[in-house]
Amino acid sequence: MRITRALFLLGPVLWVAGANLAPLFEMARISLLDTYPAAPDHVARHSLDNYVAFLTSPIYRAAFLRSISFAGLATLLALLLAYPLAYAIAIATPARRRLRRLLLLIAPFWTGEIVRIFAIMLLLSNRGAVNGILRWAGVVGDPLPLLYNPFSLAFGMVYVVLLAMLLPVYAALEKLPRELLDAAAGLGAGAWTRFHRVTLPLTREGIAAGSALVFLISLGTFAVPSILGGADTTLFSMTIGSMFASSAGRWPLGAAFGLVLLASGLGIAAAIASAGRQAAPSP
Amino acid sequence: MSRRLPGLVYRGAVLCLFLPLALIALTSLNRQPVVGFPISGLTLEWYAAVLADREIVRAFLLSCAAALASTALALLAGLWTSLAVASLASPLLRAALLCGACLPMVTPGIVSAISLRIYIRLLGIDPGLGAIVLGHAIHSAPYVVIVVGARLRLMPANLAEAARSLGAGDVRIFRRVTLPWLRPALGAAAVLALLESFDDFLRSFFLGGYRPTLPVLIYGRLFAGLSPEIGAATTLVLALTMAVGLSAEWLFRRARAPKDS
Numbered sequence: 345m346r347i348t349r350a351l352f353l354l355g356p357v358l359w360v361a362g363a364n365l366a367p368l369f370e371m372a373r374i375s376l377l378d379t380y381p382a383a384p385d386h387v388a389r390h391s392l393d394n395y396v397a398f399l400t401s402p403i404y405r406a407a408f409l410r411s412i413s414f415a416g417l418a419t420l421l422a423l424l425l426a427y428p429l430a431y432a433i434a435i436a437t438p439a440r441r442r443l444r445r446l447l448l449l450i451a452p453f454w455t456g457e458i459v460r461i462f463a464i465m466l467l468l469s470n471r472g473a474v475n476g477i478l479r480w481a482g483v484v485g486d487p488l489p490l491l492y493n494p495f496s497l498a499f500g501m502v503y504v505v506l507l508a509m510l511l512p513v514y515a516a517l518e519k520l521p522r523e524l525l526d527a528a529a530g531l532g533a534g535a536w537t538r539f540h541r542v543t544l545p546l547t548r549e550g551i552a553a554g555s556a557l558v559f560l561i562s563l564g565t566f567a568v569p570s571i572l573g574g575a576d577t578t579l580f581s582m583t584i585g586s587m588f589a590s591s592a593g594r595w596p597l598g599a600a601f602g603l604v605l606l607a608s609g610l611g612i613a614a615a616i617a618s619a620g621r622q623a624a625p626s627p
Numbered sequence: 628m629s630r631r632l633p634g635l636v637y638r639g640a641v642l643c644l645f646l647p648l649a650l651i652a653l654t655s656l657n658r659q660p661v662v663g664f665p666i667s668g669l670t671l672e673w674y675a676a677v678l679a680d681r682e683i684v685r686a687f688l689l690s691c692a693a694a695l696a697s698t699a700l701a702l703l704a705g706l707w708t709s710l711a712v713a714s715l716a717s718p719l720l721r722a723a724l725l726c727g728a729c730l731p732m733v734t735p736g737i738v739s740a741i742s743l744r745i746y747i748r749l750l751g752i753d754p755g756l757g758a759i760v761l762g763h764a765i766h767s768a769p770y771v772v773i774v775v776g777a778r779l780r781l782m783p784a785n786l787a788e789a790a791r792s793l794g795a796g797d798v799r800i801f802r803r804v805t806l807p808w809l810r811p812a813l814g815a816a817a818v819l820a821l822l823e824s825f826d827d828f829l830r831s832f833f834l835g836g837y838r839p840t841l842p843v844l845i846y847g848r849l850f851a852g853l854s855p856e857i858g859a860a861t862t863l864v865l866a867l868t869m870a871v872g873l874s875a876e877w878l879f880r881r882a883r884a885p886k887d888s
Contacts, residue, residue: 356708360727363765367746374745429640436633447876452644454872455865456826458842462861463647466654471663473650564735567828571849581737588741606738
């Protein structure tokens, strides 16, 4: 009995250790090496050189800071778009129509990242829908350069990550007790006072959870900046990817950068999440 | 605030989210060989070209194989993990196992992809279908843990007790009571995992060998410039994922309703 119980628990523990933790530990181990995969006669040397390279290279640092900025921007934009939208469904829609509306909003997000990137190219390219309409209406003669710049990068990132913000914010808004809003209205609070004294504080945790998640997802996007970004918007994920893409890859450097991205991403996400918890009054 | 404003916000959002996707379908029917506007005439010839393109068909089949195999593995790992989590008495151990099991959800995509690329080398697995299946399963298992775990918490404790008092052993209780109770959740989790795998680009890109999955193939061709054939292929993918997603939603709702089986 005790043996079967131990075996029953061993499976998941092995899975978590071997599938979820081990890749990250192996990445951390490689990040300390000078070369990997090493030539047969090479004796591996351990050092922190790869981390020093990150701190001393302006190019790498710039890509890293750009990644943090774009992820922050995408998080903010996603929140500004998702909150009113979630509010429109969770608070302002009758309960029986709520699920149907939510479903219709979720549906576009079943498509993959690449499909949505393709859609944005069709929207913004020189022969795309926006330029087509502008030229047809005679507003512009030559097509506007809407693609391959910071604008299309931010646009694409938001379109890819929006759902991860919408769902937690929606869940928080739906849990909000309606009686509180009615009580506030009964006490003479106007729409704005109700929103910033009742609705906003009580959904703070959902906002923080969604923001933390969206920040992490944005930080990890690779296809979006590769395709929709321009020459001057190289993100850290592309820097990391390039260390593994070619045959003359530099795995240890890429592994170190990966660990830097993971640690800073988790750190910032944890700060966002705890900011939401601290100030939230218990309902 | 106007009463009609929420409805307008909602309708505007649906339009904005669907419009770019509709552009793909629209331009895939355009007769002219250059992707974009204006639409000069309608044709289905790009769809015929997709079906005749051996590379696209092979990539599609590879994506399907990866999706099916990784979903099976993710279901097994996820189901087993959620049962183990539920069986732990200590809240601390339960939280620890759950956090470990959900770690891939908060790992940024690029870090997940390259750490797996490094890891399969340690395991001696060459890039290719096997590596993709493992990578996708690792990515999808947390979704299974969350969906199945939610349903497991809704299971009335007296169901298993009743079976035990009637003389059923652990294995029998699992097969005749727990598993049927979890079936809708397993179905919903399976569809989620299928979609996650089929749509995945990042892991497939770094873990793939010589033959690309469909998203990796489309990615490569997007770099070469927009072609109407890729538009048609993407439209087919879009239709397929929408159909699969709708069935997921239907199953999900059955899984959430506490009394339905």
